[in-house]
Every structure is written in structure tokens, then in C-alpha cells.
Amino acid sequence: xxxxxxxxxxxxxxxxxxxxxxxxxxxxxxxxxxxxxxxxxxxxxxxxxxxxxxxxxxxxxxxxxxxxxxxxxxxxxxxxxxxxxxxxxxxxxxxxxxxxxxxxxxxxxxxxxxxxxxxxxxxxxxxxxxxxxxxxxxxxxxxxxxxxxxxxxxxxxxxxxx
Numbered sequence: 244x245x246x247x248x249x250x251x252x253x254x255x256x257x258x259x260x261x262x263x264x265x266x267x268x269x270x271x272x273x274x275x276x277x278x279x280x281x282x283x284x285x286x287x288x289x290x291x292x293x294x295x296x297x298x299x300x301x302x303x304x305x306x307x308x309x310x311x312x313x314x315x316x317x318x319x320x321x322x323x324x325x326x327x328x329x330x331x332x333x334x335x336x337x338x339x340x341x342x343x344x345x346x347x348x349x350x351x352x353x354x355x356x357x358x359x360x361x362x363x364x365x366x367x368x369x370x371x372x373x374x375x376x377x378x379x380x381x382x383x384x385x386x387x388x389x390x391x392x393x394x395x396x397x398x399x400x401x402x403x404x405x
Contacts, residue, residue, distance in 0.1 A: 244295040249390045256393070261383050263400055268379040270403075275375050278402050282395040283370045290391050296344075296352035298388055303340035304363030306330055311338065314347075317359035368392045 267275050306314070308322075315325035329346055330338045340346065347355040354360055368389045369378060385392040 244297075244390065246295065246297055249297070249393070253387045253390075253393050257383075257387065260386050260393075260396055264379040264383045264396065267399070267403070268376045270376065272374050272376045275399075276373055278399045279370050279375045279395060282398040282402075285398065286391045286394050290394070292391070293352045295390055296348060297390070298367055299348040299352070299354070300344040302388055303343060303345070304361045304367070306338040306340075306361050306363075310361035310363075313359045314356050314361065317356045370395055 304310075311322050311325055311330070315322045318325065320328075326338065329341060331341045333339045345354075347360075349355055354364070366372070368385045368391060369381060370385075370392060372378065375382065382392065382396070386396050
């Protein structure tokens with residue numbers, strides 16, 4: 244995965260993607276869901292996240308209390324120690340990682356706490372959710388982070404513009 248090329252491409256298409264996703268948010272939710280879910284399945288049949296891990300290298304998931312407890316247990320830590328060592332409160336008052344890349348990202352792009360990872364990581368990149376029209380802003384942001392989401396948006400655009 245050439246992340247430099249991805250960054251250039253995603254930035255070059257940013258304005259166009261933002262406008263397209265805004266238009267999609269006003270369409271029939273079931274049609275948008277069907278298009279994204281189909282693209283999601285197709286793209287992830289072709290792409291392997293372990294060749295990229297850009298999400299883990301550049302962003303932080305939100306950690307809810309259950310996520311903190313599960314991750315701390317996996318690391319054989321007390322939840323308070325986990326928070327102290329790895330987390331901070333962001334401007335939205337959410338628990339997020341203190342630093343990036345994620346401290347649990349291994350050299351081979353695998354996650355050290357994969358089976359105990361936060362809900363936000365489990366659901367990322369959120370392109371198989373119901374009512375996708377409600378998360379078009381998030382989907383746009385993810386086109387700038389995840390090559391798979393960028394490809395999905397391209398496929399959905401072709402479908403809706405044909």
C-alpha cells in the first residue's frame with residue numbers, strides 16, 4: 244500500500260467526495276445502504292487492512308468504559324492504570340489515545356489487543372452500518388484515512404451517476 248499516493252489522491256478528490264456524500268445523505272436510506280454494503284463487501288474481498296493500517300497509524304478510536312475494561316484486562320492491567328498510561332480526554336470529553344500511531348499496533352500492522360479492541364475499532368470503517376445517510380460526514384473523513392473507504396465512495400459514485 245502506497246500511503247503517500249493514497250494521501251495525494253484522497254486530498255485531490257476531497258472536495259468532490261464531500262459534495263457527493265452530502266447529496267447522498269438526502270437520498271433514500273435503503274438505496275444508499277445497499278450501495279455501500281455491496282461496495283464494502285467487494286472492496287474488502289480485494290483489500291487487506293494489514294497492508295495499510297493507516298487508521299491505526301493516524302487516528303484514535305473513542306474508548307468507552309467497557310472498552311477500557313476489556314483492553315485493560317487483555318493487558319493484565321487495572322483500568323485506572325490503562326487510562327493513565329494510554330488515554331487522554333479530548334475536546335469532546337471522550338477518552339482517546341494519547342498518541343499515534345496506536346501503541347497496540349505491531350510492526351506487522353497487527354493489533355496486540357485485537358480480540359479486546361474498542362468498539363470503534365471493531366466497527367471501523369463503518370461502511371456496513373444501517374442508515375449510512377446519517378454518517379456521511381464521518382464517511383467523508385474516512386475517505387481521507389482509509390483507502391478502502393475512498394474506493395467504496397468511488398464505486399458508489401459510479402453506481403449513482405450511471
